[in-house]
Amino acid sequence: MCGDPAQSIERARDGIRRALKQWNAANLESIEASCLLLQESAAALKTAVDLLSQGKAGAANGLQPAILGLRRDISAMSRLVDACAAIHRGLTLRVVGALPPYDASGQTAGEPQAAPEHVLVG
Amino acid sequence: MAAAGNALDVLQQALSVIQNNVDNASTPGYAAQQLNLEAMPMDITGGLVGGLSSAGLDNSRDPYAEEAVESQTQMLGYYTAQAQNTSAIQSYFDVTGTSGVSSALSALFQSFSAWSATPSDSAAQQNVLTAANNLAQAFNGLDNSLTQTASQIDSQVSSTVQQINTIAGQIQQYNVQRLQSTQPDPGEEAQLYSALDNLSQLTNFSTVTQSDGTVTVLLAGGTPLVIGTQQNTLSANVSVDTQPAPIYSQSLPTDHIIDSNGNDITSQIDSGQLGGLLDTRNRVLAGILGDSQQQGTINQLAQGLADTVNQILESGTVSTAPGAANGTALFTYDSSNPANAAATLALNPSITGSELAPVDASGNSNGNANALAALEDPTGTQGTINGMSYIEYFGQMASDAGQENATATANQQTQQQVVAQATSLRDQISGVSLDKEATAVLQFQQAYQATAQVLTVLDNLGQDLMNLIVPE
Numbered sequence: 001m002c003g004d005p006a007q008s009i010e011r012a013r014d015g016i017r018r019a020l021k022q023w024n025a026a027n028l029e030s031i032e033a034s035c036l037l038l039q040e041s042a043a044a045l046k047t048a049v050d051l052l053s054q055g056k057a058g059a060a061n062g063l064q065p066a067i068l069g070l071r072r073d074i075s076a077m078s079r080l081v082d083a084c085a086a087i088h089r090g091l092t093l094r095v096v097g098a099l100p101p102y103d104a105s106g107q108t109a110g111e112p113q114a115a116p117e118h119v120l121v122g
Numbered sequence: 123m124a125a126a127g128n129a130l131d132v133l134q135q136a137l138s139v140i141q142n143n144v145d146n147a148s149t150p151g152y153a154a155q156q157l158n159l160e161a162m163p164m165d166i167t168g169g170l171v172g173g174l175s176s177a178g179l180d181n182s183r184d185p186y187a188e189e190a191v192e193s194q195t196q197m198l199g200y201y202t203a204q205a206q207n208t209s210a211i212q213s214y215f216d217v218t219g220t221s222g223v224s225s226a227l228s229a230l231f232q233s234f235s236a237w238s239a240t241p242s243d244s245a246a247q248q249n250v251l252t253a254a255n256n257l258a259q260a261f262n263g264l265d266n267s268l269t270q271t272a273s274q275i276d277s278q279v280s281s282t283v284q285q286i287n288t289i290a291g292q293i294q295q296y297n298v299q300r301l302q303s304t305q306p307d308p309g310e311e312a313q314l315y316s317a318l319d320n321l322s323q324l325t326n327f328s329t330v331t332q333s334d335g336t337v338t339v340l341l342a343g344g345t346p347l348v349i350g351t352q353q354n355t356l357s358a359n360v361s362v363d364t365q366p367a368p369i370y371s372q373s374l375p376t377d378h379i380i381d382s383n384g385n386d387i388t389s390q391i392d393s394g395q396l397g398g399l400l401d402t403r404n405r406v407l408a409g410i411l412g413d414s415q416q417q418g419t420i421n422q423l424a425q426g427l428a429d430t431v432n433q434i435l436e437s438g439t440v441s442t443a444p445g446a447a448n449g450t451a452l453f454t455y456d457s458s459n460p461a462n463a464a465a466t467l468a469l470n471p472s473i474t475g476s477e478l479a480p481v482d483a484s485g486n487s488n489g490n491a492n493a494l495a496a497l498e499d500p501t502g503t504q505g506t507i508n509g510m511s512y513i514e515y516f517g518q519m520a521s522d523a524g525q526e527n528a529t530a531t532a533n534q535q536t537q538q539q540v541v542a543q544a545t546s547l548r549d550q551i552s553g554v555s556l557d558k559e560a561t562a563v564l565q566f567q568q569a570y571q572a573t574a575q576v577l578t579v580l581d582n583l584g585q586d587l588m589n590l591i592v593p594e
Contacts, residue, residue, distance in 0.1 A: 009587070012580075016580070020539070023539050023542075023543065024539060024542060025542075025546070026542060026543040026545075026546030026547055026550070027546075028565055028566060028569055031566070031569040031570070031573060032569055034573060035569065035572050035573045035576055038573060038576040038577065038580060039576055041580060042576055042579045042580050042583060045580060045583040045584065045587070046583060048583075048587060049583055049586045049587060049590065052587065052590040052591065053590065063587070063591050064591055067584065067587045067588055067591065070584055070587075071581075071584045071585075071588070072532065074577060074580050074581050074584055076532055076535070076536045077577060078574075078577050078581065079536050080536050080539050080540055080543075081570060081573050081574050081577060082574070083194065083540040083543075084540065084543045084544075084570060085567070085570040085571070085574065087190045087194075087543070087544050087547060088547065088563065088566050088567055088570060089567070090186055090190065091184075091186060091187065091190075091547065091563055
């Protein structure tokens with residue numbers, strides 16, 4: 001196998017960034033296109049891992065900032081997907097007629113509770 | 123005939139509803155209305171003539187989707203306020219080391235080094251005084267810039283609280299009108315939801331629609347903002363915390379949100395623009411400038427440096443001659459208020475170059491000067507804070523400020539997309555029955571799952587890469 005792990009990592013990051021931009025539109029096509037880009041990124045990363053696993057110590061020099069950046073990108077993408085999935089999970093439960101087990105902020109929700117008693121001015 | 127007339131009336135109502143939907147298509151907060159029609163029983167012999175009747179208005183607003191958008195918008199407001207204000211804070215820290223405190227620190231240590239080579243040289247002595255004065259001014263300038271930012275955030279907090287009160291007033295007015303009518307007015311309801319959208323940018327809250335149709339708005343901790351026709355007016359103030367008992371009673375005050383009963387509800391505001399402002403002001407800036415419980419990193423650095431330099435100089439003498447005068451402090455600051463050390467740091471106004479003491483307590487002619495020069499890269503505990511040299515400590519402060527901004531900016535960018543997604547999903551389910559959306563919803567869910575699985579693979583590969591370059 002030949003290649004430069006730095007280039008593979010950069011290719012993976014580019015794919016993740018493009019996948020992230022796809023989520024500006026909330027439609028199925030964009031999300032599926034995003035998933036394909038992430039799969040390409042995974043393939044590029046696998047190449048980088050294989051290259052480094054071959055023990056080319058020199059090839060690892062200076063890669064840490066790029067890998068840390070990559071992990072930040074993955075983290076941002078994961079956060080976006082998790083948030084949207086959480087919203088949608090609640091929506092799915094609404095569709096099937098059940099009360100959502102949690103609200104959009106992730107808290108457990110039951111029947112609406114009466115407001116606590118407070119002395120108000122106004 | 124009566125049945126036909128009634129049906130026509132009902133259909134006329136339905137047409138009015140459709141026309142209303144068309145007219146308000148671009149009204150903020152408006153959701154399409156739908157007139158529910160029901161067949162009336164027909165039994166000619168029993169006198170029931172059949173036909174259509176109206177079973178009331180429904181709107182297509184989904185409470186869950188509304189709450190999802192509000193909740194995500196609150197987080198966007200939070201990150202946006204954080205990103206904007208931490209950007210200002212980080213801009214005051216010059217990470218290049220060519221200006222500000224970082225540069226002035228290096229210049230002072232260089233002047234000590236030059237002076238140690240020629241302790242009696244008046245030019246070298248004067249350079250030390252000049253560098254010390256420049257460093258004190260750099261501390262004063264940084265402290266002043268950060269304090270001004272704190273003041274600007276105070277104003278923003280005050281203005282945001284006013285906006286919240288204004289919106290709460292609009293919701294209270296909606297409740298007043300709602301109690302006077304049997305059915306919700308689509309126009310007024312649109313205004314209500316527009317108001318709630320605006321409120322969600324400012325603070326965290328939840329809503330409960332009561333059986334009488336009025337909307338109760340509660341802040342996250344349960345403090346009511348609006349209940350029925352009553353409004354809880356909030357106010358902002360700037361004060362030094364008294365609970366727990368202050369360690370630094372003269373520290374820079376922090377921001378507080380007070381409800382109409384005088385309760386401090388600051389800790390309940392942890393989202394929305396107000397939450398972001400409070401976090402930046404009461405956590406990020408307080409960490410640097412200090413508050414009732416902490417001295418603040420900038421003051422810790424200013425005091426630590428001044429005390430160490432002064433202690434070294436005052437422990438020695440100005441020459442090796444018998445009976446030579448003791449050294450004089452190089453810096454002054456308000457020691458009665460350690461949480462204001464950076465703002466009051468100054469070159470000792472009474473010191474002259476000849477009063478600098480290069481001779482250490484053991485009589486070495488440049489022992490003190492060498493000890494001062496060594497503070498740039500200390501080998502022991504003297505001249506360190508938390509194990510870092512003064513230059514490293516300032517670098518850590520700059521790095522922390524930059525990290526705060528980087529995190530807030532990244533969160534803001536991601537959150538913008540979350541809000542876009544939530545808003546789009548809400549709009550997609552407005553105007554159509556949820557049953558019709560069931561298939562699409564499940565497809566979305568599958569797409570999310572597939573994406574999440576690929577992300578898990580990516581995350582694992584990223585971890586593998588880290589392990590490969592950083593052997594455990």
